Amino acid sequence: MKTSRLLPVSLTALTFILVSCSAATTSISTQTPVPPTPSITPLPEVTVTPTPLPPSGTTDTLSPAATNTPAPGVAGTVDVKIAGFAFDPASVTVKVGTPVRWTNQDSATHSVTSDTGVWDSGSIAKGETYTRVFDTVGTFAYHCGVHPSMKGTITVTS
Ligand SMILES: [Cu+2]
DSSP, rough: HHHHHHHHHHHHHHHHHHHHHHHHHHHHHHOOOOOOOOOOOOOOOOOOOOOOOOOSSSOOOOOOOOOOOTTTOOOOOOOEEEEEEESSSSEEETTTTEEEEEEEEESSSSSOEETSSSOOOOBBOOOOOOEEEEOOOEEEEEOSOOOOTEEEEEEOOO
16 A cells, blocks of 8 residues: 555656756746737627607697798788889789889989879889878879879779
């Protein structure tokens, strides 16, 4: 029992001495510690999908009636300019109740005078305006009281 256990111990001691003597320096040089490869596993891409909110009970859709259309019944003013000793446009057709506004762009004084005496603007100086609402359906010829050759027509329809 004693001899059988002694042999492997001495053999082990001998191999240890031999290895440590011969490969003392080489073992150190070859045993360069391999740096542990950094195992940085990239994080999996997290795609954030926003969960759509459940439709609420209130719908904020704008009604199509909110468009900027002029209210019915309100007629816009029709402009006629007085320039170069002429009414421009000379002929205007408007709906009944429509205001017509003349603007004198000439240096000379003009007037907007009905041929049949329905109205007379009087003198309209440079840069001034004259507005008349036409409440009666019909055709109204007018002229300039200062320059009778200047003529125009207002046609009022229902
Ligand atoms: Cu005139």
